[in-house]
Amino acid sequence: xxxxxxxxxxxxxxNEAALNSExxxxxxxxxxxxxxxxxxxxSLGIKRGEFFSLLGPSGCGKTTMLRVAAGFEEPDVxxxxxxxxxxxxxxxxxxxxxxIFQSYALFPHMTVRDNIGFGLAxxxxxxxxxxxxxxxxxxxxRMAGEAGKKPDxxxxxxxxxxAVARALVNRPDVLLxxxxxxxxxxxxxxxxxxxxxxxxxxxxxxxxxxxxxQAEAMSLSDRIAVMNGGRIEQVGAPAEIYESPxxxxxxxxxxxTNFLEGRVRDCLDRDYCRIAIAGLPExxxxxxxxxxxxxxxxxxxxxxxxxxxxxxxxxxxRRNLLPAVVEDVIYLGSNTxxxxxxxxxxxxxxxxxxxxxxxxxxxxxxxxxxxxxxxDDGFMLDHFRKDxxxxxxxxxxxxxxxxxxx
Amino acid sequence: MRRSRFPxxxxxxxxxxxxxxxxxxxxxxxNPARYSSRWEGFSLTWYAKLFESPEIWQAVKNTLVIAVxxxxxxxxxGTTAAYALHRWGSxxxxxxxxxxxxxxxxxxxxxxxxxxxxxxxxxGAPLGLFTIFLAxxxxxxxxxxxxxxxxxxxxxxxVVEAARDLGASPWQSLRKVLIPMLRPGIVAGALLAFxxxxxxxxxxxxxxxxxxxxxxxxxxxxxxFGAPPMINALSTLLLAVTLTAVLLSQRLANRRANSVTHx
Amino acid sequence: xxxxxxxxxxxxxxxxxxxxxVVVPTLxxxxxxxxxxxxxxxxxAGWTLDTIRALATPSYLVIAWRTLWMSLLTxxxxxxxxxxxxxxxxxxxxxxxxxLLLLVIVPFWTSFLxxxxxxxxxxxxxxxxxxxxDALGLVGxxxxxxxxxxxxxxxxxxxxxxxxxxxxxxxxxxxxxxLVEAARDLGARPFQSFxxxxxxxxxxxxxxxVLVVFIPALGSYIIPDLVGGPAGEMLGNKIAQRxxxxxxxxxxxxxxxxxxxxxxxxxxxxxVLQRKGKRSDIVMGEAP
Numbered sequence: 001x002x003x004x005x006x007x008x009x010x011x012x013x014x015n016e017a018a019l020n021s022e023x024x025x026x027x028x029x030x031x032x033x034x035x036x037x038x039x040x041x042x043s044l045g046i047k048r049g050e051f052f053s054l055l056g057p058s059g060c061g062k063t064t065m066l067r068v069a070a071g072f073e074e075p076d077v078x079x080x081x082x083x084x085x086x087x088x089x090x091x092x093x094x095x096x097x098x099x100i101f102q103s104y105a106l107f108p109h110m111t112v113r114d115n116i117g118f119g120l121a122x123x124x125x126x127x128x129x130x131x132x133x134x135x136x137x138x139x140x141x142r143m144a145g146e147a148g149k150k151p152d153x154x155x156x157x158x159x160x161x162x163a164v165a166r167a168l169v170n171r172p173d174v175l176l177x178x179x180x181x182x183x184x185x186x187x188x189x190x191x192x193x194x195x196x197x198x199x200x201x202x203x204x205x206x207x208x209x210x211x212x213x214q215a216e217a218m219s220l221s222d223r224i225a226v227m228n229g230g231r232i233e234q235v236g237a238p239a240e241i242y243e244s245p246x247x248x249x250x251x252x253x254x255x256x257t258n259f260l261e262g263r264v265r266d267c268l269d270r271d272y273c274r275i276a277i278a279g280l281p282e283x284x285x286x287x288x289x290x291x292x293x294x295x296x297x298x299x300x301x302x303x304x305x306x307x308x309x310x311x312x313x314x315x316x317x318r319r320n321l322l323p324a325v326v327e328d329v330i331y332l333g334s335n336t337x338x339x340x341x342x343x344x345x346x347x348x349x350x351x352x353x354x355x356x357x358x359x360x361x362x363x364x365x366x367x368x369x370x371x372x373x374x375x376d377d378g379f380m381l382d383h384f385r386k387d388x389x390x391x392x393x394x395x396x397x398x399x400x401x402x403x404x405x406x
Numbered sequence: 407m408r409r410s411r412f413p414x415x416x417x418x419x420x421x422x423x424x425x426x427x428x429x430x431x432x433x434x435x436x437n438p439a440r441y442s443s444r445w446e447g448f449s450l451t452w453y454a455k456l457f458e459s460p461e462i463w464q465a466v467k468n469t470l471v472i473a474v475x476x477x478x479x480x481x482x483x484g485t486t487a488a489y490a491l492h493r494w495g496s497x498x499x500x501x502x503x504x505x506x507x508x509x510x511x512x513x514x515x516x517x518x519x520x521x522x523x524x525x526x527x528x529x530g531a532p533l534g535l536f537t538i539f540l541a542x543x544x545x546x547x548x549x550x551x552x553x554x555x556x557x558x559x560x561x562x563x564x565v566v567e568a569a570r571d572l573g574a575s576p577w578q579s580l581r582k583v584l585i586p587m588l589r590p591g592i593v594a595g596a597l598l599a600f601x602x603x604x605x606x607x608x609x610x611x612x613x614x615x616x617x618x619x620x621x622x623x624x625x626x627x628x629x630x631f632g633a634p635p636m637i638n639a640l641s642t643l644l645l646a647v648t649l650t651a652v653l654l655s656q657r658l659a660n661r662r663a664n665s666v667t668h669x
Numbered sequence: 670x671x672x673x674x675x676x677x678x679x680x681x682x683x684x685x686x687x688x689x690x691v692v693v694p695t696l697x698x699x700x701x702x703x704x705x706x707x708x709x710x711x712x713x714a715g716w717t718l719d720t721i722r723a724l725a726t727p728s729y730l731v732i733a734w735r736t737l738w739m740s741l742l743t744x745x746x747x748x749x750x751x752x753x754x755x756x757x758x759x760x761x762x763x764x765x766x767x768x769l770l771l772l773v774i775v776p777f778w779t780s781f782l783x784x785x786x787x788x789x790x791x792x793x794x795x796x797x798x799x800x801x802x803d804a805l806g807l808v809g810x811x812x813x814x815x816x817x818x819x820x821x822x823x824x825x826x827x828x829x830x831x832x833x834x835x836x837x838x839x840x841x842x843x844x845x846x847x848l849v850e851a852a853r854d855l856g857a858r859p860f861q862s863f864x865x866x867x868x869x870x871x872x873x874x875x876x877x878x879v880l881v882v883f884i885p886a887l888g889s890y891i892i893p894d895l896v897g898g899p900a901g902e903m904l905g906n907k908i909a910q911r912x913x914x915x916x917x918x919x920x921x922x923x924x925x926x927x928x929x930x931x932x933x934x935x936x937x938x939x940x941v942l943q944r945k946g947k948r949s950d951i952v953m954g955e956a957p
Contacts, residue, residue, distance in 0.1 A: 072567055092570045105568035109586045119572035170572065413753035413760075417769075420754045420830065424776045427787035427827070430797065434790070483683050490679035503680050506687040512880070513691075514888020514932065516905045520912065520925050521694030524701055527711075527918070544690040547683060576675070607782050608890055612912070622782050629786050629895065641783035648779060653771075 022081075023048035023206055024069065024174050029078030031064050038064040040230040041077070046174075046208060046223075051200050053209045053217040056227035057253070062210045065227075066176050069208060070099045082173055093122075098167035099176040102183065104159045106151040112162050113138075113147040119170040137165040140199070157188050164199060174206045181216060193219060214254045218242070226250045242302075244288075247383040251300040252391035258306075258347050259389060260299040260378075264291050272318070272375055275299065279343025283320050284375040289382075298384035303350035305377035308338055308369055310361060318375040322347075326367045328395060338363065339395065340371055346394060347371060432645070435638035452639035462640070465624040472535060472620065473603040476542040480599045483543070484550025485592055489584075491551070492558040510545035511552070518545065519612030526613060533615030541613045542603045549602060550595035557591030590658040597655035601648050695929065701922040712918050720919045724927065729907070733927070736903045739818055740886035743825040747833040747882045748875070750826075755837030755874070756867070759844070770838065777831040785895050788824045789815065792896065816898025824892045829882040836881060840874020841867075876939060884932050904928055 022045035031039040039061040046052045054062035067073040069080060071092030079088045087095050098119070106115050114121075116137050120130045138144040141161040151159060160180055167175055180196075181189045197220055200207050211217050217224050218238040226233045226241060226249070234246045245251035248259065262277035273287045275297060285299060307313075308324075315321065327346065328339035338349040349371055363369055438449035456462055487507055494500050510518060522541050526533060565587065569579035585592070607622040614623060621644065628637050702720055705713040723729075758769045776784065791798050792814040799814055814820060848870060852862035868875070890905030897903065904924060911921035 070571060093573045093575055099571045101564040101568055103562055103564050105562065105564040107565060107583055122573040122578065413757040416750060416753035417757040420750050421772055424830065427784060427791055428776060428779060430791060431787040483686060486679050487683035490676060494676045499676060499680060503684055507683060509691050512884060514885050516888045516890045516908060517925060517928060520908060520921060521698045522690065524697045524922065525694035528697055540690060605780050622780060625782050637786060641780060644783060645779045649775065
């Protein structure tokens with residue numbers, strides 16, 4: 001994410017203050033549809049100018065949150081505030097908020113120009129102003145030549161750009177995007193991702209982006225809220241979410257990970273502690289929590305942080321070393337995924353091929369090997385739920401075995 | 407996989423069966439002979455006789471007056487009903503609503519006819535063009551509602567939400583977005599209502615009064631009291647008119663007009 | 670609350686209209702069945718059960734029975750013809766499908782009265798069909814094709830056939846024909862796979878088709894009136910006779926009440942079946 005250039009120290013201070021205030025706020029919002037609780041007591045603050053994503057599987061409540069912000073759903077409980085003002089009771093047409101719909105929802109009986117100008121026409125702006133604003137938008141999305149076309153004559157990417165222009169021309173305080181890239185194929189999606197990013201930088205409006213695709217969320221967002229079952233699991237910058245997941249859901253939903261279960265033995269010093277795990281040698285882990293001996297703990301280690309080799313590496317104080325047996329080797333070109341068994345655990349290891357070593361003996365099935373990782377790379381979770389293990393794609397060991405070997 | 411010829415053969419027979427009487431009817435309308443068994447050459451005598459008959463013209467006038475007014479009213483009622491049924495489909499009110507709208511479609515015409523007759527008699531209303539109008543609106547509305555409802559099923563409602571999102575009031579989004587997009591379906595429904603009203607016999611028979619003869623009623627009395635071959639000519643004309651209306655209606659109902667689709 | 674108000678506003682016009690012109694009149698029919706006939710025509714004063722008791726007379730029972738079996742026969746024949754037809758149209762290439770459907774629907778959209786009249790001319794003793802059959806020696810010169818139950822059934826089948834084909838087609842169109850291929854792959858003969866895989870698969874279409882013939886057939890009036898004669902009289906023309914010839918509204922109401930109940934019976938049966946199978950509403954196929 002590129003940062004904007006500030007013009008003066010005073011302006012920078014003002015902008016920083018504005019940046020740090022909560023611009024779009026959800027306070028204790030709950031919404032149910034009949035017996036289904038779509039959103040359960042969610043509070044969230046989004047900063048001005050942020051690119052904020054709601055990330056989660058389908059049914060987690062993220063779209064409902066968006067619709068509450070837009071005014072298409074009324075929360076059963078809770079308030080929504082925009083720039084300090086309570087907008088919960090305002091109908092959608094009275095909010096300074098615009099939505100990009102998943103199906104784009106372009107008006108089929110109007111041209112591109114009329115589509116983009118719709119909001120301004122409703123607001124009864126003078127014709128000259130509408131014309132110039134629409135032209136400006138057409139420039140921004142580079143579709144000045146297609147202004148007279150109807151939506152059914154446009155490609156998917158073009159439709160999306162028109163939808164964005166139609167929303168932005170009204171200079172909303174917040175732009176809401178409901179999985180706008182879901183309908184596009186992979187190549188187009190990658191291209192539109194970059195375009196969205198550029199538009200955000202150029203225009204500087206607050207974006208609230210809803211998606212189930214972690215790659216989209218991670219690459220575009222300033223901050224992400226991971227949602228599951230109507231609740232927020234964690235809010236933070238992408239790196240924070242990835243490297244320091246608070247719950248097993250966040251750890252398993254985003255990328256891959258390994259879960260180890262154990263008890264705290266004792267604390268080595270202020271920063272590290274020792275954990276006893278059944279079947280494995282003692283594990284050392286970086287400690288950012290207040291812990292006492294005997295407390296049960298769940299560890300999450302990402303596969304790319306684990307190293308693997310035939311030969312036993314040197315011992316090191318902060319290194320966790322385990323003997324293991326290779327169970328599965330999946331060659332992926334730029335890297336290889338290994339499934340190894342150590343103690344009672346099946347551990348996933350991701351190894352990048354950054355050098356091509358001619359004489360290196362490849363690790364094969366049933367080989368004895370060594371895996372290790374640095375104590376800093378394991379992360380202790382605040383909450384662990386057994387169900388979240390199902391999110392890890394552990395391969396079955398025989399035909400007919402339920403997924404994840406359970 | 408080799409397909410059995412049997413279904414196709416049956417379909418062919420069915421189609422032949424369906425068209426036989428109609429073809430014979432149309433052919434005979436050009437036959438100047440009194441009894442259709444003898445073909446006496448191509449002639450337009452019966453058509454000419456039709457134009458000269460004042461009762462026929464009166465019936466045509468009555469039929470058209472009723473059909474146009476019925477269409478206007480039932481389109482408004484039916485479209486509103488379809489919108490409600492689609493928008494709030496699963497609520498208890500709408501389920502009751504749907505059952506009610508469904509009734510005229512399922513109930514045999516004679517039941518509708520007699521129940522309306524009883525109602526008018528009980529209230530003391532004089533039977534005439536107005537009672538026919540009321541009866542026709544009752545069943546035409548249901549057909550319009552079903553036609554428009556069918557179109558609404560394929561309708562992407564996020565377009566209406568988009569209009570609201572961009573500042574339009576509920577009424578504005580209805581006027582500027584929903585209705586223009588529904589236009590083909592509404593017109594299809596209107597044509598359907600028109601045709602049904604022009605064609606209706608049984609219900610009209612029960613609720614008509616003296617002096618309020620419509621075309622179907624006139625045809626019936628012509629059939630019952632001697633059958634001048636004028637009927638063939640009249641029927642052929644009626645056939646042509648309703649056919650045109652219905653073909654237009656089908657065209658509009660089936661056209662995948664301008665809906666935004668995913669790529 | 671805001672949403673509720675708009676819902677009521679939008680539903681009110683049709684709800685009010687239909688309650689007034691459908692529900693109330695139907696109730697009225699049942700009410701008037703309990704009143705005596707006025708010998709001078711119209712409805713008499715007071716309440717009585719005589720009108721209803723009069724329903725049990727043999728002549729009525731004969732007509733009721735005739736109406737029932739003729740409707741059932743019509744339904745059966747229509748189904749037998751509609752199943753292959755619907756199947757063929759659903760399997761036809763897309764371009765042909767719409768044309769075939771249009772061909773099926775068009776006769777329906779000619780005036781109903783006119784079509785029945787056309788059949789009357791056709792079946793007339795001086796008409797072409799009789800002459801053809803005569804020439805082939807299939808019928809004697811004195812036989813009448815008109816004014817009997819067979820003629821009524823024939824014309825009813827003719828009238829209701831398009832109604833039957835459409836729901837069968839609609840269901841067949843949604844049917845995944847690869848299931849039939851799978852059945853053939855596993856050894857079933859064509860008719861077997863038709864019976865065991867296709868028919869159950871279009872069950873809902875068949876049910877709709879049956880309803881769409883059986884119920885209107887029960888209430889037929891014009892067809893028996895024009896081609897049935899006294900031997901082919903059905904409930905429908907009995908009711909009309911009571912109203913227009915005899916001016917006996919209470920008896921007409923009583924008969925109509927019977928018809929209403931007869932019509933409700935299959936509808937409720939289907940509803941109960943639906944609840945058991947937990948399926949969603951039967952769609953009447955788009956009204957042609």
